Amino acid sequence: MNWLELFPVALFFISFFGLLIGKTVIKSIVYILLMQTSVILFWLMLGARHGTAPPIVQDAAYLANLDTMADPLPQALMLTAIIIGVSVIAINITMLNALFRKYHTADWKTLDAMAREQEDNDS
Amino acid sequence: MLLFLLILWILSAVLVLLEQRPYRIVIYFGIFSLITSVAYLFLGSPDVAMAEAGISAFTTIFFLVCMERYYAARRKVGAQADSETRANTVPVRKRFVRILPALLFSAGLLGLFIWFIPTGEISTHLRDQYLALFISDVGGENAATAIYLGYRLYDTLFEALILVIAVVAVSHMSWFDGTAMTGSGRRRAEIGHSSMAVFTMRIICPIILLFGAYLFFTVHLTAGGGFQGGLAVASFFICRYLIYDIYDIPIKKVIKMEELVFIGITIVAVLAIFLGVVEFAQIPPVIYLNTMNVLIGMKVACSFFILFYRYIAIERAS
Numbered sequence: 001m002n003w004l005e006l007f008p009v010a011l012f013f014i015s016f017f018g019l020l021i022g023k024t025v026i027k028s029i030v031y032i033l034l035m036q037t038s039v040i041l042f043w044l045m046l047g048a049r050h051g052t053a054p055p056i057v058q059d060a061a062y063l064a065n066l067d068t069m070a071d072p073l074p075q076a077l078m079l080t081a082i083i084i085g086v087s088v089i090a091i092n093i094t095m096l097n098a099l100f101r102k103y104h105t106a107d108w109k110t111l112d113a114m115a116r117e118q119e120d121n122d123s
Numbered sequence: 124m125l126l127f128l129l130i131l132w133i134l135s136a137v138l139v140l141l142e143q144r145p146y147r148i149v150i151y152f153g154i155f156s157l158i159t160s161v162a163y164l165f166l167g168s169p170d171v172a173m174a175e176a177g178i179s180a181f182t183t184i185f186f187l188v189c190m191e192r193y194y195a196a197r198r199k200v201g202a203q204a205d206s207e208t209r210a211n212t213v214p215v216r217k218r219f220v221r222i223l224p225a226l227l228f229s230a231g232l233l234g235l236f237i238w239f240i241p242t243g244e245i246s247t248h249l250r251d252q253y254l255a256l257f258i259s260d261v262g263g264e265n266a267a268t269a270i271y272l273g274y275r276l277y278d279t280l281f282e283a284l285i286l287v288i289a290v291v292a293v294s295h296m297s298w299f300d301g302t303a304m305t306g307s308g309r310r311r312a313e314i315g316h317s318s319m320a321v322f323t324m325r326i327i328c329p330i331i332l333l334f335g336a337y338l339f340f341t342v343h344l345t346a347g348g349g350f351q352g353g354l355a356v357a358s359f360f361i362c363r364y365l366i367y368d369i370y371d372i373p374i375k376k377v378i379k380m381e382e383l384v385f386i387g388i389t390i391v392a393v394l395a396i397f398l399g400v401v402e403f404a405q406i407p408p409v410i411y412l413n414t415m416n417v418l419i420g421m422k423v424a425c426s427f428f429i430l431f432y433r434y435i436a437i438e439r440a441s
Contacts, residue, residue, distance in 0.1 A: 004125065006237070007133055009233070009236060009237070010133070010233070011132075011133055013229045013230070013232055014136075014140065014229075015140065017225055017228075017230075020225035020229065021225050024145075026145055026148070026189065030139060031140075033152070037155075037159055040163075040171070040175075041132075041163070041166075044163060044166045045166060047166070047167075047168070047250075048167050048168075049245065050247060050250075051167070052165065052166055052167040054167045054346065055167070055267060056169075056264055056266070056345060056346065057264045058264075066255070069254060070166065071247075072253060072266035072267045072269075072270050073253060073270055073275075075171050075267040075270075076267045076270035076271035076275060076278070078168075079271060079348075080278050080281075080282040083174070083282050083350060083423070084282055084285050086178045086182060087285055087286055087288075088289075090293055090434070091289055091292050091293060091296075093186070093189050094434065097189065098296060104196040104199055105196065106193055
């Protein structure tokens, strides 16, 4: 494999680590975004192993130099993934706003304590 | 060149990761998205690069408004003892011990990933087949478009469905009781204070709309397509809000229109690909590609328009 592909893999696990120790909800959402971007970059690098010319055909003689073109399949899949990712982020941020309205904080520990308190009050 | 870009990329990502102040996270995230988009371009995928550039602009706006509310909420509570004020009281060694399990866990996962990654030559059978046959099978000159509108149409339908669900969820969850749009005490867009910004936007607005139309109708020839064109058209409406401070468009009708367009996408897709009407009636594939892209673009434009209005204009005013 190409050793350049280790960059997105490394970033994916660094942001996974950040997701595990993140203190505020905002930073958790940013880590999710970073993980998603690194996955997309990894797929595109897999697709560009054999060549980095865009898969757009200019003339009929393109069949001769198929080997210089990037793989179009990961590109089509990643377009879909980008749109789905932004839907996920939009929903996350809307939920975060509801959280602000109700609890006035974005700190995981404070929120956890508040939720526990509420459970104790209910039971 | 790619190595240089990747080093810049990972540096900007580390900046995002290490920063604690929320406003700066947004700025560093913008830099990160720009570098990512250029890297996509160098990897031979202009479609994805354009989509990433457009999407990251929207994400930045979302995050900025989110930060604004975050600070407003903090001001309302006062100096509450949460993580931002508490961070420096814990000694360094104790903090390190606290994060050690997480560090070991993610490092172990990284090691496993690298250990199990396949090393041999990857098969290029599917790529060669798609590249050799897409002109006769689907049509057009852009292989990525041919794949997401022809071979893997299920994915596009699923993605359109997810976008509809996201819009419904956002408008269901956001705090809106229907009175904010007619209230007199609503806040104006702050950009109105700067006449230079308003002037620039007035010039840029029609160019953006023209660019969106260009992306709709040249999808079979060059990079671009429904998603990117839809983003451009949605940003035209957002500029309209920013300049003239109009948000008089009835959101419910736009949601209804988006659902209708989604039904239209499904019908066209089923007729054209699964029932083979394009081949049966000898319709040129360019017409199918353009119809599909205009429909997808309308849907994406409606979705982002609703997300923006719901999220910024209405919630902010209430």
